[in-house]
Amino acid sequence: MRKPVLSAATLVIALGALTACGSGSDQKNIEPKSTTTATADGFTEPAAKQLTASDAFTELSAKIxxxxxxxxxxxxxxPNHLLGRPNQYTSKITFTDSRIKGDDVAGAEPGSVELGGAIEVFTTAADAQARADYIQKVTKGTPMLIEYDYVSGTVLVRVSHYLTPAQAADYKAGAASLG
Structure with missing residues (x-):
């Protein structure tokens, strides 16, 4: 049985690879994480930016x-102590809607969905849907707490029950383009 013979080129490549690995103490030579993703055709493109609730509101308010x-x-x-918790929203904003009468919401806490709504963004679409399902289940028997909830991908748009169904439909249409 013959022993394999290493060529000079193979030996140089192997030694170069070992030298390049280093001890890890020289942090300045470490490249930052890539912000691109590979595509099927081998080209790279920028990785999709994680949508935030503020981004979603900017898009929604341009339509409403x-x-x-x-x-x-x-x-x-x-107030819910859910931001950043496992399976909960990663960002959230609240908004008002000027079509809601002040007398209807007198005494409502600032940031309350009753005043207009809220947008919550999750890591997964399943988490967004689970939150919407939970809210609907909890509020089902209490007309004062009922709200319109629209899920689009990882985004949950929560809308005040003080808006008419036709007014809330504006949010439904706007939410459809977010996820």
Whole structure:
């Protein structure tokens, strides 16, 4: 049985590969993570940016002129304590709608869906749908809490029950283009 013989070129390549691995202590030589994704034809294109609730609201409010941003939910001010938790929303905003009568919502807490609505964005479409299903289940028997919920991909648009079905349909149409 013959022993394999390494050519000089193979030996140089092997030594070069070992040298390139290094100890990892020289952090300046590490390239940043790529922001591109490979396509089937071998070309790369920029990776899709993760949609945020603010991005979604910008798109939605361009179609619904009565919607106004009222707040951005953070870990510190999230009344539900769900932001960033496993299977929960990764970003959330609240908005008002000027078609809702002030007398109808007198006493509503700032950021309440009753005043207009909220947009919640999730990591997966299944998580967004699960949240919408949960809200519908919990509010089903309480007319004061019922809301319109529209899921489009990873985005859940929650809309006040004080809007008429025709007015809420504006949000449904707008939400359809978000996911």
């Amino acid at each position: 002129s009565t919607a106004r941003l009222s707040g951005v939910v953070t870990e510190e001010n999230d």
